[in-house]
Amino acid sequence: MEIEYCTQCRWLLRAAWTAQELLTTFGLRLGEVALVPGTGGVFEIRLDDETIWSRKASGFPDLAELKRLVRDRIAPELSLGHSDNR
Amino acid sequence: MEIEYCTQCRWLLRAAWTAQELLTTFGLRLGEVALVPGTGGVFEIRLDDETIWSRKASGFPDLAELKRLVRDRIAPELSLGHSDNR
Numbered sequence: 169m170e171i172e173y174c175t176q177c178r179w180l181l182r183a184a185w186t187a188q189e190l191l192t193t194f195g196l197r198l199g200e201v202a203l204v205p206g207t208g209g210v211f212e213i214r215l216d217d218e219t220i221w222s223r224k225a226s227g228f229p230d231l232a233e234l235k236r237l238v239r240d241r242i243a244p245e246l247s248l249g250h251s252d253n254r
Numbered sequence: 255m256e257i258e259y260c261t262q263c264r265w266l267l268r269a270a271w272t273a274q275e276l277l278t279t280f281g282l283r284l285g286e287v288a289l290v291p292g293t294g295g296v297f298e299i300r301l302d303d304e305t306i307w308s309r310k311a312s313g314f315p316d317l318a319e320l321k322r323l324v325r326d327r328i329a330p331e332l333s334l335g336h337s338d339n340r
Contacts, residue, residue, distance in 0.1 A: 175281050184274050187289055188266060195261050195291050202288035203273055205281050 169215040169238070172204040179211055182228070186213070189231050190238060197243050215241055255301040255324070258290040265297055268314070272299070275317050276324060283329050301327055 169190070173183035180203070187201040206212075211223035213234065220237050221229045232251040239246050255276070259269035266289070273287040292298075297309035299320065306323050307315045318337040325332050 170286070180274060180277055184270050188270050191266055191270075191289060191291060196293070198291065200256070200288040200290040202286040203277060204286040205277060205284065207282070 169198060169200070169213065170202045170204050172206040172210050172212045172214070174207055174210050175205045176207055177209060177211075180205075183211070186229070186231070186234070190235070193235055193248065194238065194243065194246075197246075198238075255284060255286070255299065256288045256290050258292040258296050258298045258300070260293055260296050261291045262293055263295060263297075266291075269297070272315070272317070272320070276321070279321055279334070280324065280329065280332075283332075284324075 171183045171186055173179040183203050187203060190201055191198060209224070211221075211228060212219055213221040213229065215238060220241070221234060232248070235248055235251050239248055257269045257272055259265040269289050273289060277284060277287055295310070297307075297314060298305055299307040299315065301324060306327070307320060318334070321334055321337050325334055
């Protein structure tokens with residue numbers, strides 16, 4: 169999957185944190201998480217070329233919600249522990 | 255480019271830090287930096303499918319040296335400041 173972030177907005181740290189959260193949760197189930205530098209206020213998360221989160225549409229993602237979106241697509245049997253209970 | 259890291263060895267944080275260093279230095283000059291979960295003690299950095307660093311051959315990379323390797327390939331005119339002077 170890919171996280172495209174706006175370099176002008178200095179969202180690299182936020183993007184890298186999001187990537188680490190996803191890789192910590194899903195590990196080898198994810199082929200990769202790519203950090204993609206962009207411009208113009210972009211913060212978009214794509215999985216197999218489908219945009220599953222866009223800041224312009226929905227603000228920044230809640231991590232628990234984002235993990236559920238990813239889980240439902242790549243590992244529907246996986247329990248997310250407390251992230252499932254919000 | 256890609257950074258493949260060993261999940262069993264818990265090298266995600268190291269890989270993510272390396273990715274952030276490269277993206278901070280090269281920004282939009284890099285199309286993307288992908289974090290790729292792997293196994294078996296792998297810590298490999300690839301640029302356009304060429305392996306430019308492998309832990310098994312060379313240990314963990316010195317960041318200044320790694321940045322010079324990347325700079326020489328993607329932006330030979332770019333000054334790296336103090337990283338050029340070691």
